[in-house]
Amino acid sequence: MSDFEEETQRNPVPESNLVKTEEVIDASEEEVAKSQALMQAVAEGKVDKVEELLKGGANHSARAAHGRTMLHFATMIGSLPIVKLLLSYGHPWNLVDDDYMSVGDYAKSFNQPEIYDFLLEEGVRTELLMGLMQRKLKNELLEDESSDEEGEEGDNKEIKDTSADKKKQEDVPNAEYLAQPLQYTDDGDRLLDADKNGVMMGWELPLMIRHAEVICPSEGLRVLNVGFGLGLIDKELQKRSPAQHTIIEAHPDVYAKMLRDGWDKKPGVKILFGRWQDVVDQLEVYDGIFFDTFGEFYEDLRSFHEIVPNHLEEGGIYSYFNGLGATNQFFHAVYNRISELELGEMGFSVEYEEMDIGLKEEEWNGVKRAYWTLDKYYLPICCLDGF
Numbered sequence: 001m002s003d004f005e006e007e008t009q010r011n012p013v014p015e016s017n018l019v020k021t022e023e024v025i026d027a028s029e030e031e032v033a034k035s036q037a038l039m040q041a042v043a044e045g046k047v048d049k050v051e052e053l054l055k056g057g058a059n060h061s062a063r064a065a066h067g068r069t070m071l072h073f074a075t076m077i078g079s080l081p082i083v084k085l086l087l088s089y090g091h092p093w094n095l096v097d098d099d100y101m102s103v104g105d106y107a108k109s110f111n112q113p114e115i116y117d118f119l120l121e122e123g124v125r126t127e128l129l130m131g132l133m134q135r136k137l138k139n140e141l142l143e144d145e146s147s148d149e150e151g152e153e154g155d156n157k158e159i160k161d162t163s164a165d166k167k168k169q170e171d172v173p174n175a176e177y178l179a180q181p182l183q184y185t186d187d188g189d190r191l192l193d194a195d196k197n198g199v200m201m202g203w204e205l206p207l208m209i210r211h212a213e214v215i216c217p218s219e220g221l222r223v224l225n226v227g228f229g230l231g232l233i234d235k236e237l238q239k240r241s242p243a244q245h246t247i248i249e250a251h252p253d254v255y256a257k258m259l260r261d262g263w264d265k266k267p268g269v270k271i272l273f274g275r276w277q278d279v280v281d282q283l284e285v286y287d288g289i290f291f292d293t294f295g296e297f298y299e300d301l302r303s304f305h306e307i308v309p310n311h312l313e314e315g316g317i318y319s320y321f322n323g324l325g326a327t328n329q330f331f332h333a334v335y336n337r338i339s340e341l342e343l344g345e346m347g348f349s350v351e352y353e354e355m356d357i358g359l360k361e362e363e364w365n366g367v368k369r370a371y372w373t374l375d376k377y378y379l380p381i382c383c384l385d386g387f
């Protein structure tokens with residue numbers, strides 16, 4: 001896992017993203033010379049020379065000043081043929097320079113729209129493929145495990161149960177977060193974890209107000225919210241007098257706070273304490289659903305998307321906190337497209353409503369690391385096709 005996507009981000013993107021580590025080239029002098037010649041040819045835009053050197057096995061993983069990769073250079077000089085060549089020889093699409101700028105960011109700032117679009121499609125294609133392969137592998141492992149278990153039926157039940165519990169624990173992406181004490185600041189404006197990472201911050205109120213309006217446009221509806229945090233969206237939902245208001249929350253400290261504040265006695269409220277993954281069988285059908293957890297990955301969000309159609313009323317609206325890759329504009333764009341495509345395959349039509357954020361740096365004072373650095377928020381509005 002790279003430095004960036006520890007669980008400190010609200011919605012970390014998968015491991016393959018935000019790679020910043022310098023490649024260590026254990027190379028001979030000749031190989032280094034070839035690699036330098038390649039860097040030179042890329043920077044000068046000499047397509048034929050680049051192709052010849054790549055064919056000859058020149059290493060494309062060297063970096064120049066500011067941690068720029070060859071793909072950054074190809075993008076800066078605006079050579080789509082070289083961009084394509086580097087990618088076809090296995091250059092990763094998602095490396096960042098020392099300022100965390102991706103090649104997509106370079107394409108934007110050097111005004112190369114054609115390259116930007118190409119890189120975006122490449123990122124989407126690669127990540128979709130990787131997701132597919134990871135899921136296939138996971139399913140194969142699960143199948144192997146269950147056939148092993150069938151073979152051992154009855155043997156050492158106690159040992160088997162303990163290892164199954166351990167396995168379940170390992171599968172929980174935010175297990176460490178769920179086991180640590182949390183802290184609400186005195187002004188009630190922040191929820192921090194034990195390392196002072198922001199779990200939920202008051203500056204998100206305008207976003208939560210809009211999410212509440214979107215999933216609960218009128219009074220008397222049935223709504224589901226996954227992840228209580230500061231309760232910002234739940235307070236907004238309550239103002240809209242829902243007939244039924246179910247809240248799922250997994251952290252014991254957050255649950256305790258909910259009880260202290262009397263959320264279990266509010267009109268229409270039903271609290272399901274536990275991870276959403278473990279309470280799915282208690283879910284009903286809702287007119288509006290919102291999802292916003294912490295320390296889970298895109299794959300977890302995707303798994304939630306798979307169950308939404310079973311619990312969304314015809315004509316109902318689903319939305320989620322859209323913090324995918326939210327510390328880099330380009331990765332965010334790639335993940336917005338991926339979500340849109342995958343939700344589309346699951347039968348949803350998706351629209352992103354653009355909102356200005358205008359976040360000041362001071363908002364992050366006292367917080368270990370900002371989980372949001374972008375100017376715009378793209379609020380997803382998802383409806384089941386045909387309604």
Ligand SMILES: C[S@@+](CC[C@H](N)C(=O)[O-])C[C@H]1O[C@@H](n2cnc3c(N)ncnc32)[C@H](O)[C@@H]1O
Nearest residue numbers: 227229230231232233250251275276292293294
């Ligand atoms: C970012 S906060 C939600 C903020 C909320 N939208 C608000 O308006 O204040 C995320 C919440 O999700 C909870 N959470 C994390 N993983 C969860 C899971 N798997 N199931 C349910 N809740 C989870 C966290 O404990 C935390 O309270």
